[in-house]
Amino acid sequence: MASAASAASAASAASAASAASAASAQTTLTIATVSNPDMERMQRLSASFTSNNPGIELVWVTLEENILRQRVTTDIATGAGRFDIVMIGTFEAPIWAERGWLTPLVEMPEGYDVDDILPSIRTSLSHDGTLYAAPFYGESAFTMYRTDLFEDAGLEMPDAPTWDFIRSAASKISEQNDDVYGICLRGKPGWGENVAVITAMANSYGARWFDNDWKPQFDSEAWASAVNDYVSLVRDYGPPDATKNGYTETLNLFQNGKCAIWVDATVAASTITDPETSNVADRVGFALAPGTGLGKRANWLWVWSLGISSSSGHQDEAMRFVAWATSRDYTELVAREDGWVNAPPGTRASLYQNSDYLKAAPFAEMVLSSIKASDPAKPTVDEVPYTGIQYVAIPEFPGMATAVGSRIAKALAGEIPTDEALKNAQWVTEKVIERARFISDD
Numbered sequence: 001m002a003s004a005a006s007a008a009s010a011a012s013a014a015s016a017a018s019a020a021s022a023a024s025a026q027t028t029l030t031i032a033t034v035s036n037p038d039m040e041r042m043q044r045l046s047a048s049f050t051s052n053n054p055g056i057e058l059v060w061v062t063l064e065e066n067i068l069r070q071r072v073t074t075d076i077a078t079g080a081g082r083f084d085i086v087m088i089g090t091f092e093a094p095i096w097a098e099r100g101w102l103t104p105l106v107e108m109p110e111g112y113d114v115d116d117i118l119p120s121i122r123t124s125l126s127h128d129g130t131l132y133a134a135p136f137y138g139e140s141a142f143t144m145y146r147t148d149l150f151e152d153a154g155l156e157m158p159d160a161p162t163w164d165f166i167r168s169a170a171s172k173i174s175e176q177n178d179d180v181y182g183i184c185l186r187g188k189p190g191w192g193e194n195v196a197v198i199t200a201m202a203n204s205y206g207a208r209w210f211d212n213d214w215k216p217q218f219d220s221e222a223w224a225s226a227v228n229d230y231v232s233l234v235r236d237y238g239p240p241d242a243t244k245n246g247y248t249e250t251l252n253l254f255q256n257g258k259c260a261i262w263v264d265a266t267v268a269a270s271t272i273t274d275p276e277t278s279n280v281a282d283r284v285g286f287a288l289a290p291g292t293g294l295g296k297r298a299n300w301l302w303v304w305s306l307g308i309s310s311s312s313g314h315q316d317e318a319m320r321f322v323a324w325a326t327s328r329d330y331t332e333l334v335a336r337e338d339g340w341v342n343a344p345p346g347t348r349a350s351l352y353q354n355s356d357y358l359k360a361a362p363f364a365e366m367v368l369s370s371i372k373a374s375d376p377a378k379p380t381v382d383e384v385p386y387t388g389i390q391y392v393a394i395p396e397f398p399g400m401a402t403a404v405g406s407r408i409a410k411a412l413a414g415e416i417p418t419d420e421a422l423k424n425a426q427w428v429t430e431k432v433i434e435r436a437r438f439i440s441d442d
Helices: 001-025 037-045 045-054 065-078 093-099 119-124 147-152 164-178 194-204 221-237 247-255 268-272 317-326 329-338 349-353 355-360 366-371 398-411 418-441
Strands: 027-034 054-062 085-088 134-139 142-147 262-265 286-290 302-308
Touching: 027 037, 027 065, 027 317, 027 366, 037 045, 037 054, 037 262, 037 329, 045 054, 045 317, 054 065, 054 262, 054 317, 065 085, 065 142, 085 093, 085 317, 093 302, 119 134, 119 317, 134 247, 134 268, 134 317, 142 147, 142 268, 142 366, 147 164, 147 286, 164 221, 164 262, 194 221, 194 398, 221 398, 221 418, 247 262, 262 268, 268 286, 268 366, 302 317, 317 329, 349 355, 349 366, 355 366, 398 418
Parallel strands: 027 054, 027 085
Antiparallel strands: 085 302, 134 302, 142 262, 142 286
């Protein structure tokens, strides 16, 4: 009996030791992502990754867009190493790569197929020809609208609408419907929220942040026209308290049948046409982003992507996850689980050659056209010294744009007139750019 007990005790000890060894060998990857339906889907489907990589545990930190940017930027810039993998965009990737904050993605696993990534997407996430972030989904902006409300109002949406048409349609539909807003646009302040929409809109009016001598241009007639039209559109025909509505909140309004027109990210198309998530899935149409006839439309180029912090202590494991989450295999996993319509769009050429996807996603061709028409190197009607469409690709932009977005939000809320908001914008951009020049000259 004693011998059997000893053997059992020894076996138990060996089992405990084995478990302890396995636990010590476990790698934990902390992933910081934006809170949106596509990232929620990735988190849900990540069991496929961990089942094939039992030595890796995933910890998700999911945050609202403005907060995500603040926390991730602080962590990466200080080298704190809290996050192994971070969700970033086309603004951050090349700037952070130049500063050495990101790991170059030069050793992606075999079969990843970097060459399948759309050229403009790959370029936007590269520095000196090297890829520093892997694209999860790419987007431009276009016009989404309720086909039933347009039909009831006797309206037909042009393939390439003007802002004047958008206003007249929003007005007519608002008059005929007490429970639907004529238009919904982002109003929440933030350089990636209201500033993205307003800057793209301003581009179509002939406005620009700076002239070729880096002089701010908020005192121009083009900016006055764009911001006045934006404010009056949302005030007259949009939801109340619009300054609380960013991308996510506006998406919720549209899919719940509260918006007749929405000009925003093309990535929303799959959500608002999915009957599982949208109350108006069978009543949605798409058109190009509005313009004013000056040759630029209110569309942009953005890519939510996954980058690896150079301070991460788990480089190989992080590379493995990033490759999985942005691969063609992941796209096929989404298609099997949630249907082709929900496949991450805008990054791989092969998706737009897939007949199953094209059949499931009636918006696919217009999304691809909008992305291809977006040229960050030539974002405005007149020449500018910067790249970026809905942002200016300089390190100082988030700070100055956050201030500008805050002032325009106050104008939208009726707290200050639009001309005061633009004067404030002119002042803050002048101060920031002067300071940036002073530092660079030292």
